[in-house]
Amino acid sequence: MGLIYSNIPELEGSNTEIVLSNLTGLESDIETIIEKRLAHLSELADAILRDGDDPDIVKSILLSIISEGKADSGNIIEENRPAADAVFSRISLVERLILFKEMLRSGVINKKNISRYIFPDSDIAVSEDAAERIAYLKNSYNDIAYIQFSSLFSSPRAAYFASVSDVCESVYNGSCEYCILPVETSSNGKLLSFYEMILKYNFKITAVYDLHGEEGYTRYALIGKRSALNNPSIRSKARNRYFEFIMTETDTVSLEDLLCAANFCSLKLCRIDTLNTHTPAKASGAYVCPVFRADGSDIQTFLMFLGIDCPDYIPVGLYMQI
Secondary structure, three states: OOOOOOOOHHHOOOHHHHHHHHHHHHHHHHHHHHHHHHHHHHHHHHHHOOOOOOOOHHHHHHHHHOOOOHHHHHHHHHHOHHHHHHHHOOOOHHHHHHHHHHHHHOOOOOHHHHHHHHOOOOOOOOOOOOOOEEEEEOOHHHHHHHHHHHOOOOOOEEEEEOOHHHHHHHHHOOOOOEEEEEEEEOOOEEOHHHHHHHHHOOOEEEEEEEEEEOOEEEEEEEEEOOOHHHOOOOOOOOOEEEEEEEEEOOOOOOHHHHHHHHHHOOOEEEEEEEEEEOOOOOOOEEEEEEEEEOOOOOHHHHHHHHHHHOOOOEEEEEEEEO
16 A cells, blocks of 8 residues: 555656655555554464463453353453553553454454353253243234244244233243333334333343334334344344444443444444433443444454443343344
């Protein structure tokens, strides 16, 4: 990508020609420096998780991310937060992202383990009676949503209940694998009461479907204990995939850093909603809920970034739109 001006007669023998020549040389130097810096980051990525008698604090933090227990992982990160901040403050956000990306690329950290940390639901057992059983309130609109969602499964079955609480309880107690809830309308935006149910039961959105009518649309969500990421039996007929989560506006990561990391990982911001809600982990207050388009993105590097820079965030789902 060097600057080439050697074939411009008007510049030959002039001071301008010398300046341009020097700029071309400096640009080559910059490329070399960047390559060397990336090489050092690659060495650092390898060294962080290399076995040794005296593992450093970064190794402990990253090891906590690939452990199966999220609670213990969170404790390790929080207990060592000052040391972690001191380490990561020495490299820029972009360099940190490059470091995470290289660790994943080289296999130093297993991508499946990162997914298991973010969505620790891969080992949730589903009984044969509950498998592909979908709970919802019986009405014509939910029936339409059920028909759409049922196409994701080979042997879907409907289960009708009298209340939203009963619908959610059926999934929570294991008698159904999924349930259907309305989560958004074109006139009211996100439906807070239903989002609170998702957070209360620690459910994940697996798929969404927009039912359009004369007055706009209603978005229905297929919700369960397991994310689509950890359920290979779901047939993918997705047009688009999205990643949605909730974080406080006072978390250690700024919104600017979050958007920078998302851009680096090729996630496209769709919207950012503000929710006044009460989550199981925190007191009531204002939360931001970003929604990113995840098609073709480096989602694993972004998940690793969130796990370290924003450990208190709550994943809502990595879901498909049908």
